[in-house]
Amino acid sequence: MSDLKKIFHCTQCGFCCHGETTVSLDEDDQKRMIVALNSTEEAVADRYWRINGSTVQMKTEQGHCVFYDDGCTVYHGRPWRCAQWPLVPALLEDENNFLIIRESCPGINKELSYQEFREILARLIGDDS
Numbered sequence: 001m002s003d004l005k006k007i008f009h010c011t012q013c014g015f016c017c018h019g020e021t022t023v024s025l026d027e028d029d030q031k032r033m034i035v036a037l038n039s040t041e042e043a044v045a046d047r048y049w050r051i052n053g054s055t056v057q058m059k060t061e062q063g064h065c066v067f068y069d070d071g072c073t074v075y076h077g078r079p080w081r082c083a084q085w086p087l088v089p090a091l092l093e094d095e096n097n098f099l100i101i102r103e104s105c106p107g108i109n110k111e112l113s114y115q116e117f118r119e120i121l122a123r124l125i126g127d128d129s
């Protein structure tokens with residue numbers, strides 16, 4: 001079994017795509033999303049983005065990201081933070097982060113202790129400290 005599968009297997013529950021706000025998109029995210037949607041920046045911004053100053057997030061509809069429809073409908077153009085979730089570096093820093101994220105994400109292997117989980121995640125994201 002791969003290291004990734006030992007610690008995480010997405011159940012596609014969609015919980016992380018729900019809420020009234022979303023992750024923010026950096027410039028690369030914005031470009032990738034425009035290409036994935038085969039559209040123009042103006043059209044994508046108008047239909048899908050919530051822009052506040054220099055912060056660009058995705059709009060939400062009915063309590064979830066505008067792209068959520070029983071799964072991510074912009075999968076190849078999704079923001080990097082969506083692709084990274086839930087295996088964020090903050091999990092290496094503090095067991096509380098682990099406990100909070102594990103509670104909200106059923107894809108995290110609940111059989112593992114924090115130390116076991118942390119050891120594998122550190123190998124995966126290249127931080128063996």
Ligand code: SF4
Pocket residue numbers: 009010011012013014015016017085086104105106107108
């Ligand atoms: S909350 Fe976790 S298991 Fe559910 S869709 Fe998001 S990443 Fe996958």
Ligand code: SF4
Pocket residue numbers: 016017022058065066067068069071072073074075078079082
């Ligand atoms: S872009 Fe996709 S993965 Fe990210 S919050 Fe929206 S539906 Fe979920």
